[in-house]
Amino acid sequence: ETGVTQTPRHLVMGMTNKKSLKCEQHLGHNAMYWYKQSAKKPLELMFVYSLEERVENNSVPSRFSPECPNSSHLFLHLHTLQPEDSALYLCASSQAASGDYEQYFGPGTRLTVT
Amino acid sequence: SQQGEEDPQALSIQEGENATMNCSYKTSINNLQWYRQNSGRGLVHLILIRSNEREKHSGRLRVTLDTSKKSSSLLITASRAADTASYFCATDAWGGADGLTFGKGTHLIIQP
Numbered sequence: 001e002t003g004v005t006q007t008p009r010h011l012v013m014g015m016t017n018k019k020s021l022k023c024e025q026h027l028g029h030n031a032m033y034w035y036k037q038s039a040k041k042p043l044e045l046m047f048v049y050s051l052e053e054r055v056e057n058n059s060v061p062s063r064f065s066p067e068c069p070n071s072s073h074l075f076l077h078l079h080t081l082q083p084e085d086s087a088l089y090l091c092a093s094s095q096a097a098s099g100d101y102e103q104y105f106g107p108g109t110r111l112t113v114t
Numbered sequence: 115s116q117q118g119e120e121d122p123q124a125l126s127i128q129e130g131e132n133a134t135m136n137c138s139y140k141t142s143i144n145n146l147q148w149y150r151q152n153s154g155r156g157l158v159h160l161i162l163i164r165s166n167e168r169e170k171h172s173g174r175l176r177v178t179l180d181t182s183k184k185s186s187s188l189l190i191t192a193s194r195a196a197d198t199a200s201y202f203c204a205t206d207a208w209g210g211a212d213g214l215t216f217g218k219g220t221h222l223i224i225q226p
Contacts, residue, residue: 004156033213043157043202043216056213090156099144099206099214105156 003027006091006106013081014114021076021109023091029104031097032074034066037088037108049074050097081113119217120203126223133190135220137203138183146179146186147204147214157202160188190222198224 004025013019025032034046048056049068063085065077074091088108094101120137127133137146145164149157163170163179163186170177176189190197200221204214 006156031213040218042218045213045215048213088154092157094213097213099147099204102147102159102162103157103214104159105149107156108154110154 004091004093004104004106006089006109008109009107010110010112012112012114013078015081015083017081018077018079020078021089021091021111023074023076023106025072025074025091025093025104025106027093027104029093029095030071031094031101032068032071033092033094033103034074034076035090035092037090038086043090047076048097055097078111081111083113086111086113120201120220122220123218124221124223126225127193128225129193129195131193133193133197133222133224135188135201135222137186137188137217139186139203139205140184141205143181143205145206146177148175148177148186148188149202149204149216151200151202151219153199160201193222193224195224195226198222 007022030051032049036044036046045058046060047066052068063080067075088110090108091106092103094103145162147162148160150160151157161172161177163177174191179186200219202216202219204216
């Protein structure tokens with residue numbers, strides 16, 4: 001539907017686990033984003049990558065570690081998470097890292113931290 | 115920092131009626147975008163309106179922008195059950211290179 005895929009779609013992990021979320025875009029875009037969506041809170045921008053370089057880090061805790069090996073792939077590595085990190089994690093891409101361009105979103109990964 | 119604020123937070127109307135949602139923002143913008151999200155899914159881009167535009171149409175959607183009032187509205191005409199979703203406005207800060215800032219959204223329910 002959107003050209004942006006995310007895996008896994010659902011993830012349950014304990015606080016001591018290490019897991020990774022994967023995002024792939026097939027749109028030839030140069031910018032990719034991670035967002036966190038919690039209940040009753042606005043969508044929170046976590047990381048922005050432009051041409052594989054990180055350009056934005058909105059004071060996200062270090063237990064979240066992004067990786068962008070190339071312009072088509074984006075990972076979010078998770079370790080020692082807290083229950084309040086349970087949320088829908090959305091990946092998006094756009095032609096460039098600018099608000100002038102529409103963003104294409106993946107379906108999200110529903111994360112539950114137990 | 116949060117930029118867009120949609121109202122109402124929730125709206126329930128009958129199928130066939132028109133739905134209007136509003137968005138207010140605080141700082142100068144280059145453009146404003148509207149997105150739709152079906153329950154627990156990713157967002158889908160609906161329309162982008164630039165700061166020098168006042169109105170834009172796309173199918174049953176009509177978006178207006180009033181930069182003097184720092185507000186925008188999204189009108190969905192002849193609503194359908196499939197329009198049930200959450201709708202978000204998103205803005206970029208003038209000269210900003212960090213993407214978009216989203217509001218909390220309006221949850222729209224279309225009653226059949």
